[in-house]
Amino acid sequence: MASNKTNGGVENSELFGVPAEVIDRLGSEIPPGLTVSTFVILDINQARQFDGILLALAGGKLIEQHGSEPARSWTVNSNMALRSSVFSGLGSLALLKDNQPIAMWSFTAVKAADVSRLMVQFNQTAKQKLDLDPSLSNEAPATVAIAAPAAAKSLLRLSRFAKHRMGLVISGVMLTLFATAAGLIWPYLTMPLIDDVLIPWQKSNSELTSQQFFTALMPYLLGMVGAALVAWGLGWARTYIMSYLSEQISCDLRNETYRHLQKMSLDFYGAKRTGDLISRISSDSDRICNFLSSHLLDFITDLLMIVLTSLILLQLDPWLAIVSLLPFPIIAWLTHNVRVRLRHGFARAGHAWEAMVSVLTDAIPGVRVVKAFAQEQREVVRFEDANRHVLDSNIRINKLWSFFGPTVTVLTEIGLLLIWIYGAWLVSHQTITVGKLQLFVLYIGRFYVRLDSMSRMLADTQRAAAATFRVFEILDQRPTVMEPQSPVDPGRITGGIELRGVRFRYGNREVISGVDIKVRPGELVGLVGPSGSGKSTLVNLVCRFYDVTEGAILVDGQDIRSFPIQKYRSNVGIVLQEPYLFFGTIAENIAYGKPNASPDEIISAARAAHAHGFISRLPDGYDSIVGERGQGLSGGERQRISIARAILTDPRLLILDEATSAVDNETEREIQAALDNLVKGRTTIAIAHRLSTLRNADRIIVMEHGVVVEVGKHEDLLAKNGVYTRLHQAQLAVMH
Amino acid sequence: MHVETLVLSVDALGQLSASDSQGNRFDDIRPVRLFPLSKPSEWISLVDRSGKEILCVDDPANLSAENQKVLASELEKREFVPVLKRVVWVSGNSEPCEWKVETDRGTTSFIIKDENDVRKLGENGVIIVDSFGIRYHVPDRDALDSYSRRIIEWYV
Numbered sequence: 077m078a079s080n081k082t083n084g085g086v087e088n089s090e091l092f093g094v095p096a097e098v099i100d101r102l103g104s105e106i107p108p109g110l111t112v113s114t115f116v117i118l119d120i121n122q123a124r125q126f127d128g129i130l131l132a133l134a135g136g137k138l139i140e141q142h143g144s145e146p147a148r149s150w151t152v153n154s155n156m157a158l159r160s161s162v163f164s165g166l167g168s169l170a171l172l173k174d175n176q177p178i179a180m181w182s183f184t185a186v187k188a189a190d191v192s193r194l195m196v197q198f199n200q201t202a203k204q205k206l207d208l209d210p211s212l213s214n215e216a217p218a219t220v221a222i223a224a225p226a227a228a229k230s231l232l233r234l235s236r237f238a239k240h241r242m243g244l245v246i247s248g249v250m251l252t253l254f255a256t257a258a259g260l261i262w263p264y265l266t267m268p269l270i271d272d273v274l275i276p277w278q279k280s281n282s283e284l285t286s287q288q289f290f291t292a293l294m295p296y297l298l299g300m301v302g303a304a305l306v307a308w309g310l311g312w313a314r315t316y317i318m319s320y321l322s323e324q325i326s327c328d329l330r331n332e333t334y335r336h337l338q339k340m341s342l343d344f345y346g347a348k349r350t351g352d353l354i355s356r357i358s359s360d361s362d363r364i365c366n367f368l369s370s371h372l373l374d375f376i377t378d379l380l381m382i383v384l385t386s387l388i389l390l391q392l393d394p395w396l397a398i399v400s401l402l403p404f405p406i407i408a409w410l411t412h413n414v415r416v417r418l419r420h421g422f423a424r425a426g427h428a429w430e431a432m433v434s435v436l437t438d439a440i441p442g443v444r445v446v447k448a449f450a451q452e453q454r455e456v457v458r459f460e461d462a463n464r465h466v467l468d469s470n471i472r473i474n475k476l477w478s479f480f481g482p483t484v485t486v487l488t489e490i491g492l493l494l495i496w497i498y499g500a501w502l503v504s505h506q507t508i509t510v511g512k513l514q515l516f517v518l519y520i521g522r523f524y525v526r527l528d529s530m531s532r533m534l535a536d537t538q539r540a541a542a543a544t545f546r547v548f549e550i551l552d553q554r555p556t557v558m559e560p561q562s563p564v565d566p567g568r569i570t571g572g573i574e575l576r577g578v579r580f581r582y583g584n585r586e587v588i589s590g591v592d593i594k595v596r597p598g599e600l601v602g603l604v605g606p607s608g609s610g611k612s613t614l615v616n617l618v619c620r621f622y623d624v625t626e627g628a629i630l631v632d633g634q635d636i637r638s639f640p641i642q643k644y645r646s647n648v649g650i651v652l653q654e655p656y657l658f659f660g661t662i663a664e665n666i667a668y669g670k671p672n673a674s675p676d677e678i679i680s681a682a683r684a685a686h687a688h689g690f691i692s693r694l695p696d697g698y699d700s701i702v703g704e705r706g707q708g709l710s711g712g713e714r715q716r717i718s719i720a721r722a723i724l725t726d727p728r729l730l731i732l733d734e735a736t737s738a739v740d741n742e743t744e745r746e747i748q749a750a751l752d753n754l755v756k757g758r759t760t761i762a763i764a765h766r767l768s769t770l771r772n773a774d775r776i777i778v779m780e781h782g783v784v785v786e787v788g789k790h791e792d793l794l795a796k797n798g799v800y801t802r803l804h805q806a807q808l809a810v811m812h
Numbered sequence: 813m814h815v816e817t818l819v820l821s822v823d824a825l826g827q828l829s830a831s832d833s834q835g836n837r838f839d840d841i842r843p844v845r846l847f848p849l850s851k852p853s854e855w856i857s858l859v860d861r862s863g864k865e866i867l868c869v870d871d872p873a874n875l876s877a878e879n880q881k882v883l884a885s886e887l888e889k890r891e892f893v894p895v896l897k898r899v900v901w902v903s904g905n906s907e908p909c910e911w912k913v914e915t916d917r918g919t920t921s922f923i924i925k926d927e928n929d930v931r932k933l934g935e936n937g938v939i940i941v942d943s944f945g946i947r948y949h950v951p952d953r954d955a956l957d958s959y960s961r962r963i964i965e966w967y968v
């Protein structure tokens with residue numbers, strides 16, 4: 077871990093969200109080969125004074141580091157647990173062993189989110205030590221915790237994509253070696269050509285016949301042609317193989333990143349901007365591919381060329397070689413310095429570019445709002461701002477770059493000049509031949525041209541390293557909703573739901589504070605309450621888009637965290653307020669949850685959703701294309717397609733999240749008729765803003781401030797004269 | 813209404829009527845292909861003037877030969893999907909662009925508004941929707957000449 081503190085290591089450790097400071101403070105406490113999986117810096121001590129106490133979970137140990145005091149650590153065991161509570165901004169955290177506190181800490185609400193993250197991780201680690209029947213436990217069943225991969229330089233991490241293509245890699249490298257070597261034969265032949273043929277011919281003053289001259293000349297010329305042809309053929313094969321390889325690698329990288337994105341839990345998408353994610357998959361991976369196919373290849377060639385040339389030069393004439401290589405260390409030093417600064421510059425430029433794309437992905441889908449509020453100018457200014465940041469950061473890079481490029485060029489020319497001066501002196505003293513000098517000039521010319529192009533490549537290398545870093549940043553994220561360690565196949569559930577003491581904290585805000593609900597199979601339950609009362613969060617928890625912070629949700633008596641996520645969700649159907657239609661035909665959209673559905677099933681589902689009528693009136697019927705936002709269809713029509721989608725998958729558990737809120741009364745009636753068909757025989761939780769839509773509900777649950785305040789039928793609730801009555805009267809008042 | 817006892821007939825005015833043995837009778841109806849592109853010959857819906865479905869025929873092959881003939885000719889009467897034989901000229905490769913084409917119904921020109929208006933249909937087929945919503949069908953793009961194929965493959 078100590079090596080992590082150097083240069084690139086810090087950057088890589090930040091990959092896992094662990095600042096270098098934490099690693100520094102933990103020092104040798106962390107067992108080698110393991111990284112800090114979770115940590116929190118508690119901001120106050122037990123005396124409630126502001127302080128910094130590091131609490132980290134690493135290698136199955138809970139480690140505490142406080143100032144200069146020696147670190148304390150506890151090995152996590154199954155009889156241990158962390159428990160916390162927060163009251164008016166002050167939190168306390170206790171480490172329990174057999175339910176007895178063995179250590180206590182304090183923190184402020186600022187750290188509440190970090191603490192709950194640590195707790196989840198800790199309790200999972202503790203659970204892993206014990207294989208409990210998840211159905212009996214009221215706490216989170218064990219989930220698979222994958223150890224974070226060891227930090228390594230971002231570009232080197234690409235090698236894992238090359239692993240199963242070792243044959244190609246080796247042949248590519250060998251071809252590069254041979255092609256480069258073949259390229260060096262040609263200049264070598266000029267030395268004997270000058271010394272043994274041209275100069276004797278000039279000196280002899282036509283004592284030799286032209287015939288003899290050409291006979292002496294021909295082998296060299298043929299050799300040069302041959303060497304050039306061989307180098308050409310090898311170069312061709314090398315370029316083809318290397319670009320084939322790099323395309324394959326970047327294709328794998330894109331696939332893997334996208335697969336990983338789809339695996340991520342919903343909260344990940346809430347925190348990231350769409351434009352940013354898209355640019356990481358598209359332009360960053362393209363940049364990496366470009367780097368691998370051309371720049372890396374050039375780099376290897378250049379490096380080989382430089383090594384081979386220096387070897388030849390040293391072998392020909394060590395002193396001349398040393399003199400001509402004098403500017404080399406200066407260039408190397410310069411390059412190193414510039415590299416460090418460039419890397420930061422490119423990272424900044426990448427961020428600026430991301431921000432600019434984010435402005436686009438934000439404003440273009442919202443163009444109706446922009447136009448409706450006549451804010452075009454403001455959006456333009458927003459884009460110009462972001463674009464100016466791109467310009468600024470690129471100019472900053474270019475300032476450095478414009479100095480660096482010509483400086484390398486001038487140093488190269490000095491190198492050449494040194495050869496001419498020293499070489500001419502050597503020739504005049506008869507130490508070397510003209511041919512040898514010519515050979516040196518040719519080789520050293522190549523040497524510096526290569527060095528120059530290598531230094532130019534620096535920018536691309538840094539750019540590619542930054543791109544790789546950003547792609548791996550996604551790959552290193554792990555879904556917060558994790559697959560169970562010992563999964564239980566839910567099969568086809570009967571649909572009884574039980575929420576047991578459910579609490580959910582979003583950041584440090586408690587959204588659900590202790591909810592107990594039982595829903596019988598086939599029951600239709602309405603969920604009402606003022607906005608912000610936690611209704612949507614509750615159904616998100618039932619769908620397992622998030623995991624509860626405390627308590628458990630049981631379906632058919634089993635904790636939903638013990639089901640494989642996909643198998644569980646295939647039992648759940650959801651109709652959202654804003655239906656999302658994918659680009660494709662209506663038939664494909666209806667069959668989204670069941671891609672192999674027959675036309676018969678699709679049409680039946682559409683009929684049940686009252687969508688068949690309007691679909692058959694479209695010119696292309698079920699083959700009509702609908703766009704990303706379902707252009708050409710009204711809100712009610714899109715909603716009915718999404719209802720047909722839910723009907724087709726025949727879920728046992730149905731969530732209606734304000735399914736009729738976004739439409740007018742007439743459309744609502746149509747949708748309601750479709751919904752009545754959908755809810756038949758299914759356990760349904762319906763969030764409704766309009767209380768009138770819940771007339772068929774078996775029970776209505778009223779929520780406020782994250783707790784259930786009233787439960788009952790419409791009439792009973794009205795009689796209670798409580799929150800429900802208030803909501804009801806508010807709606808009546810609006811209508812009159 | 814049932815497919816088994818359905819009788820389709822066309823009167824002197826060219827109106828399609830459907831009746832069955834139970835004495836149900838619907839006049840002025842029209843056939844609608846529910847999957848005009850992917851399954852043009854199956855799933856034909858018979859709708860009345862207001863667009864309400866009276867019967868859905870999943871496979872016309874189950875109808876009597878007479879009914880099949882009436883249905884086929886009625887469908888044919890209501891459809892205009894020229895088969896594209898050759899692309900003669902295209903104004904440019906950014907939309908909107910104008911195409912001059914030869915079809916089985918003669919030479920014509922049309923405007924494509926959006927790149928999504930040229931769509932793949934099955935393995936080799938292509939459907940082109942012009943700015944007026946007229947559809948042009950290419951059953952097999954490999955059968956086209958190289959120029960036409962190049963233009964179309966640019967889109968699909």
